[in-house]
Amino acid sequence: MTVASPSDARPSLRLPTRRGFDAPTVVVHIAVACLAMLCLFPLLLVVASSFTDEIALARNGYSIIPSQFSVEAYVAIFNKPTVILRAYAVTTGITLVGTVLGVSMIALLAYPLSRRDFILRTPISFMVFFTMLFNGGLVPYYILMTQYLNVQNTIFALLLPHLVGAYYVLILRTYFSGLPDELFEAARVDGAGEWTIFWQIAVPLARPALATIALFIALNYWNDWTTALYFIRSPDLYPLQYLLYIIQSNAQAMALQEQVGQIGTQKLPTETARMAMAVLATGPASILFLFFQKYLVRGVTLGAFK
Amino acid sequence: MARLGRRSLLRTATQVGVGVLAGVQSLGTHSIAQASSRTPASSPVLTYIYAGSSDQKALPDVEKALSALAMERISATVKLVTFDWGTFDQKISLANAAGEKHDLYYTAPWINNYYTNIRQEYLLKLEKLLPDLAPILWGSMTPETWDAARVGGSIYGAINQQIFVKPFGPYIRTDVAKDAGVEDAFRALTSYDDIGPIMAEVKKYIDSKKGGFQYVTVAANINATETFGYDVVDSGLVVKSTDTAGKVGLYSDTMEYSRAALTIRQWNELGYTPSEPKTSSEQQDAWKAGLSTMMMSGVVKPGGDAEIKARWGHDVISVAIAEPLLTTGGSTATMTGVNSLSANPEAAVKFLELLNSDVKFYNTLCKGIEGVHWEWDDKASLLIRPAGGKASYADNGYNPNTDWQFGNVFNSYYTAKSQVGAWPATADLNRNARPSPLLGFTFDGKAVDTERAACAAVAKEFGEPLTFGIVDPMTQIPALNKALQEAGIDRIRAEMQKQIDVWMAAKKR
Numbered sequence: 001m002t003v004a005s006p007s008d009a010r011p012s013l014r015l016p017t018r019r020g021f022d023a024p025t026v027v028v029h030i031a032v033a034c035l036a037m038l039c040l041f042p043l044l045l046v047v048a049s050s051f052t053d054e055i056a057l058a059r060n061g062y063s064i065i066p067s068q069f070s071v072e073a074y075v076a077i078f079n080k081p082t083v084i085l086r087a088y089a090v091t092t093g094i095t096l097v098g099t100v101l102g103v104s105m106i107a108l109l110a111y112p113l114s115r116r117d118f119i120l121r122t123p124i125s126f127m128v129f130f131t132m133l134f135n136g137g138l139v140p141y142y143i144l145m146t147q148y149l150n151v152q153n154t155i156f157a158l159l160l161p162h163l164v165g166a167y168y169v170l171i172l173r174t175y176f177s178g179l180p181d182e183l184f185e186a187a188r189v190d191g192a193g194e195w196t197i198f199w200q201i202a203v204p205l206a207r208p209a210l211a212t213i214a215l216f217i218a219l220n221y222w223n224d225w226t227t228a229l230y231f232i233r234s235p236d237l238y239p240l241q242y243l244l245y246i247i248q249s250n251a252q253a254m255a256l257q258e259q260v261g262q263i264g265t266q267k268l269p270t271e272t273a274r275m276a277m278a279v280l281a282t283g284p285a286s287i288l289f290l291f292f293q294k295y296l297v298r299g300v301t302l303g304a305f306k
Numbered sequence: 307m308a309r310l311g312r313r314s315l316l317r318t319a320t321q322v323g324v325g326v327l328a329g330v331q332s333l334g335t336h337s338i339a340q341a342s343s344r345t346p347a348s349s350p351v352l353t354y355i356y357a358g359s360s361d362q363k364a365l366p367d368v369e370k371a372l373s374a375l376a377m378e379r380i381s382a383t384v385k386l387v388t389f390d391w392g393t394f395d396q397k398i399s400l401a402n403a404a405g406e407k408h409d410l411y412y413t414a415p416w417i418n419n420y421y422t423n424i425r426q427e428y429l430l431k432l433e434k435l436l437p438d439l440a441p442i443l444w445g446s447m448t449p450e451t452w453d454a455a456r457v458g459g460s461i462y463g464a465i466n467q468q469i470f471v472k473p474f475g476p477y478i479r480t481d482v483a484k485d486a487g488v489e490d491a492f493r494a495l496t497s498y499d500d501i502g503p504i505m506a507e508v509k510k511y512i513d514s515k516k517g518g519f520q521y522v523t524v525a526a527n528i529n530a531t532e533t534f535g536y537d538v539v540d541s542g543l544v545v546k547s548t549d550t551a552g553k554v555g556l557y558s559d560t561m562e563y564s565r566a567a568l569t570i571r572q573w574n575e576l577g578y579t580p581s582e583p584k585t586s587s588e589q590q591d592a593w594k595a596g597l598s599t600m601m602m603s604g605v606v607k608p609g610g611d612a613e614i615k616a617r618w619g620h621d622v623i624s625v626a627i628a629e630p631l632l633t634t635g636g637s638t639a640t641m642t643g644v645n646s647l648s649a650n651p652e653a654a655v656k657f658l659e660l661l662n663s664d665v666k667f668y669n670t671l672c673k674g675i676e677g678v679h680w681e682w683d684d685k686a687s688l689l690i691r692p693a694g695g696k697a698s699y700a701d702n703g704y705n706p707n708t709d710w711q712f713g714n715v716f717n718s719y720y721t722a723k724s725q726v727g728a729w730p731a732t733a734d735l736n737r738n739a740r741p742s743p744l745l746g747f748t749f750d751g752k753a754v755d756t757e758r759a760a761c762a763a764v765a766k767e768f769g770e771p772l773t774f775g776i777v778d779p780m781t782q783i784p785a786l787n788k789a790l791q792e793a794g795i796d797r798i799r800a801e802m803q804k805q806i807d808v809w810m811a812a813k814k815r
Binding site: 055138139142143229230245248250254270 | 361
């Protein structure tokens with residue numbers, strides 16, 4: 001196996017030149033464009049609704065072009081920005097710390113597992129793999145977190161569960177073992193220690209794979225609300241997605257209360273405010289994705305299944 | 307901690323692979339004997355979990371004030387834990403399944419399911435403790451009302467005294483009623499049959515105004531079982547409130563259901579209602595945005611108009627159509643249970659007594675601290691207002707606004723002038739309501755769970771279009787009943803009838 005350098009990969013990824021636009025290409029492009037529109041449409045609808053006047057929305061329903069433009073929803077949210085800003089801080093914090101820590105730990109686990117001269121390679125690999133087949137279920141997980149690790153209602157409850165994913169360890173291990181042994185041997189001959197080999201040879205070569213995994217982990221942290229649902233009770237530690245979930249599910253609970261004859265007079269955010277919250281919560285994640293996308297394509301094609 | 311944890315782990319080791327949102331169900335058993343034999347600490351801390359909005363900034367202050375009061379009266383302190391409404395179900399069932407040691411929590415048939423909690427043995431039996439340790443609470447309700455909370459002869463939750471009956475009826479915006487000249491006619495309503503001409507007037511009024519209102523009524527749901535004196539047990543199966551023999555019938559097979567469906571259909575054809583179905587949140591948005599002049603069916607209760615005004619900003623006139631009927635479901639709509647693993651079950655029951663009998667204690671939990679969160683507006687009529695000249699209670703950092711979740715609402719201070727006098731009126735309503743022949747009966751549907759799920763799906767598919775009047779009842783009601791038959795409604799009915807007969811025979815003895 002040879003090192004897959006970016007220059008090797010380029011020809012296969014090159015887009016057809018303008019002259020190369022023939023009928024099949026056009027058909028494919030149109031099909032893909034339609035598919036993309038289908039995916040984008042709901043998102044655009046949410047964005048448009050968040051910019052629609054509340055009464056106009058109730059009157060005319062949802063439309064892709066706001067029937068009556070209004071930024072009221074955003075004004076309402078940023079009038080009392082503490083809640084959403086705090087949630088942003090929590091989510092950004094755990095995403096950054098979690099991604100850096102997670103990638104480091106996964107790399108440090110995957111690299112030794114990729115080395116044929118590591119004695120415990122097979123048993124440890126099996127232990128990693130085993131967690132993908134069986135898990136304890138929700139209640140033991142909850143008991144572990146709350147009664148043994150005692151991390152409930154702390155930031156660690158949000159960080160720990162997504163730190164090391166077995167699947168990512170296996171992907172990275174495969175990637176590392178695809179790197180030529182000769183490189184490491186050469187380094188060893190030149191007098192490099194294990195740490196130097198890891199940091200200066202293995203990690204730089206695995207950069208696309210690491211970036212891909214970093215993206216996956218970052219998205220996991222960004223989109224995670226179930227962990228907060230299980231373990232977080234203090235509003236100060238609510239992540240963004242959980243805040244959104246609470247707003248949506250509270251509205252449903254209010255409807256239930258009415259069925260039993262109780263009118264909860266708590267003020268709920270309006271439909272448009274909920275849409276605006278959704279926009280604010282998804283926006284940064286989409287930008288993150290665009291930023292990492294080039295690594296993602298390369299990482300998946302080069303790393304995963306070699 | 308570690309010792310208890312291991313025990314819990316053993317207890318739950320059997321439930322590998324529990325569904326994430328399916329509601330966690332422990333297969334193990336809570337050991338009640340163990341809980342009550344544990345020696346209580348000198349001054350126990352009672353953890354009370356309820357649903358609310360978690361952004362109550364002043365909660366620590368309220369907790370401190372309540373603890374001081376509780377220390378004085380029952381030598382215990384209080385720890386309050388709020389779970390957001392939308393997460394309450396999942397959070398409390400996880401905590402229960404994991405064997406956490408909280409003492410009291412909110413439970414009801416519609417959220418944090420009372421019957422599931424009983425089946426999982428998460429709730430302590432209270433029928434022996436209540437008369438001794440909570441005599442005022444015990445005496446505040448009739449034995450029939452307590453029977454509503456009984457399952458297998460035992461009471462597992464303290465019922466909160468509140469409105470038990472559901473006198474459904476329509477409400478109309480006061481401005482519309484006046485402008486369209488239908489106020490007197492509306493106030494004189496006694497059944498939904500007479501509302502047609504009023505709607506015709508209102509329709510004319512809307513059309514003349516061009517724009518503004520969109521629907522005469524955005525919700526046409528006049529087919530609630532209670533409206534026609536039926537006690538719904540489960541899966542659309544009902545018993546008529548006058549039928550002391552307790553014969554189970556299918557609601558969608560009754561004359562009343564057909565007539566209501568035909569009426570709704572007629573309204574739809576006349577353009578009174580939306581041409582396509584709306585979800586309940588869409589209906590509420592439309593009502594709030596001022597697109598609908600009426601709502602067809604809400605619980606019409608003393609002080610209810612003030613609640614509607616507070617929530618939606620519209621002044622309304624409401625008229626109760628349904629005869630108040632005291633049912634099991636209505637009586638148990640809000641309860642507080644004691645955790646079967648509570649280390650201090652006796653203190654917990656004393657806490658229940660305090661919540662339901664001590665006016666100051668109860669109102670501190672419901673409204674906050676006097677002079678900090680609220681102050682007297684008119685002490686003679688028990689009317690309060692936000693402290694410090696604030697516009698709303700939320701501005702002072704404490705406004706859970708769910709008195710009915712905590713205890714006896716008749717001890718609650720009034721927060722609006724129009725509400726004054728609502729509690730004695732509600733108490734009268736409860737007292738004078740006709741008890742359903744099934745009051746105290748609860749259906750155990752475990753044996754027919756599959757059929758119930760199938761029937762629920764059918765009811766949703768066929769029932770909703772009928773409730774919106776967008777299909778023809780003449781063909782769709784027979785189709786609904788046929789589909790229910792195929793889904794196994796008769797097996798549910800047989801099971802239910804069997805249980806009711808046994809229950810009635812036991813009651814006579």
